[in-house]
Amino acid sequence: MVTPLTENDPTAQGERRARQRTGKNGRLALGPLPELVGYNLRKAQVALFQNFQSAVAPHDITPGQFGVLIMIKENEGLSQSDLGSAVGIDRSTMVAVIDRLESRGLVVRAPSPNDRRSYALRLSPEGQRLMEELIPRVKAHDQSMVKDLSKEEQAQLIDFLRRMSKAG
Amino acid sequence: MVTPLTENDPTAQGERRARQRTGKNGRLALGPLPELVGYNLRKAQVALFQNFQSAVAPHDITPGQFGVLIMIKENEGLSQSDLGSAVGIDRSTMVAVIDRLESRGLVVRAPSPNDRRSYALRLSPEGQRLMEELIPRVKAHDQSMVKDLSKEEQAQLIDFLRRMSKAG
């Protein structure tokens, strides 16, 4: 990804342009954005996403895929539709998501014992091994994102975020 | 209603899972996800995104487009490349973003006075009118997302998120 919002432009041209607009520090004006919770939420998530990628390298797993794998691990035998409802995506979208994980050998589409329309999803042995390696790494990554916050502040942050989700 | 998947699973694991899921609504087990900052961040952002959409309806503007429009408004005459760097997307991606906003009559690609390779972006009169209507709405929407937090907690939340972005 490209440089984020408040990065300096080190070129002479960039400095000239920036000076014309901001008069001083070579950054673009952001208007009301920095005061918005949504803007800061977005920036934190971009930072988290990038850090996640390097934390789970070289496994090429996204946070979304990790969530899907966790749900399958924790709810072995669930159907694609139920999984989709749980993670908030349509069942038609889930098809390609599982296609990818299955073609990588991480997830198995087993026949459902009581409903011949649906699959019983489960992790393959390789998927299980991967998750055993990934879960501690993801936890460590998550901690590293809030390493500058005290334990109390970390708990507060999660509490605030949960209250936001409810308020939505 | 879906049949509980672990209904006849005799193992301790299965029973634990079933108990976690067998509330009134059949919720699935989430494993370590609820303790992760990243998971709660993601959920808060999904809630915010949906609320944003209804807050700016019927204008069909996304948070990302709003950010681009703010940057153009606050830094009139900037180029597509500088804008891309500012919001963190590649200049090739920015082409279609501006195409859309231009075709909707919100943004103008004016010739740059000192560099014939680049455009000087600015809001059209219609874009200016839209932003005058949108900015108060977006601020109100943003406030509504944290309405259950005290002013002090809101300030703490933004502070925590900023410290996370730096830590990335």
Place this chain on the structure above:
DNA sequence: TATTGTTATACTCTATAACTATA
């Protein structure tokens, strides 16, 4: 009739590589 997985289709967001005009 309703649901599950699927396909067809479409749109957004994202990137890299290569092209052109210009610097």
Place this chain on the structure above:
DNA sequence: TATAGTTATAGAGTATAACAATA
């Protein structure tokens, strides 16, 4: 040589509508 905008291309993610098999 380097940069700005563009195009071609690719892939992920998202959705709706319709279909066959099954409930």
